[in-house]
Amino acid sequence: MLSGKPVYNRLHLQQFRTSTNMEAVTDKGIILMNLGSPESTEVPDVKRYLMEFLMDKKVIDYPYLLRLLLVGGIIVPRRSPQSAEAYKRIWWPEGSPLVVLTKQLQAAVQDELQDIPVTIAMRYGNPSPQAAYDELLAKNPRLKEVILLPLYPHYAMSSYETAVDYAKAIHKRKKYKFKLTTIPPYYGNEDYIQAQAACMQPYLEQDYDHVLFSYHGVPERHIRKGDITKTHCLKVDDCCHVASPAHEFCYRHQVFHTSERVAAALNLPKEKWGISFQSRLGKEQWLLPYTASRLTELPAEGKKKLLVVCPAFVSDCLETLEEIGMEGKHSFLESGGESFTMIPCMNLHPMWVQAIGKWCRQLIQP
Incomplete structure (x- = not known):
């Protein structure tokens, strides 16, 4: 797993204190990280997305050559046209529902947090964690800490774990000076x-x-x-x-x-x-x-x-x-x-937006 042993207490979020009147802390930033989506419903874009997704060793955890043969030689060629048709059935005029809703969630959380910059990243596709880090740095070159909220309530190696590992790997490889803090799974919060x-x-x-x-x-x-x-x-x-x-x-x-x-x-x-x-x-x-x-x-x-x-x-x-x-x-x-x-997902439900704002405020308190 992330370190081979628990790296956090999964009840931490339940122990947070509520704060609604704090002043803006401009040296912090928030990233909401979701799964990702193809760029379009065209087969080449869907194929590219599926290759990135299914070649993730935490999604299909077979040895690399076997995974490449299975994914690149069998699964993706067969599934790409079918998945493209499925995406066409649910695609919105603004784009992928998942991406559109994540952007809308970002805007709602930004309103909740006011002066604390909030952006998004995806595990697969765009925007990448690097793009999100760079966006926050562009807004404040003196950035000291980024709080990462994976939009996965439960811990699984093929969802929460791979997202966190990916964000951490980019943070380390690019040698960013700011601290990266990850909100743990909140399935019981x-x-x-x-x-x-x-x-x-x-x-x-x-x-x-x-x-x-x-x-x-x-x-x-x-x-x-x-x-x-x-x-x-x-x-x-x-x-x-x-x-x-x-x-x-x-x-x-x-x-x-x-x-x-x-x-x-x-x-x-x-x-x-x-x-x-x-x-x-x-x-x-x-x-x-x-x-x-x-x-x-x-x-x-x-x-x-x-x-x-x-x-x-x-x-x-x-x-x-x-x-x-x-x-x-x-x-x-x-x-x-x-x-x-x-029943729709929580999407932009006010209580969900308020929960994210509460968790982030409790982490960015001085």
């Missing part, structure tokens, strides 16, 4: 939980049978690989609910924790919600149950009015708008479902 719950609340006013929390999947092998104890994850019965240092870096535990906290905040009965995992790639075993399977099974279980939420994503993107909102809806209705509602 009360501000995040309440913002996610508030985003969902209006949709619970309609008639529904079931709420499905659909998270981006990862291979089970990644969960075992990330287990710092090497004896707990997917080895101990009900491992995600048995206390262990492994939970610090366990994506599966963290998404269970988020779902349970949000369900409790919304007073959801246990029989009216469940968890699944989407976006499987390849044939190896990924976290179960698969969202695609649950969407076809739920109607037969009498759960025909469905709400789906994707808390692993804070900004709507291909995986929410197309995979769930279009393909998932089609599968559910074709299998006998009566109504399907995809």
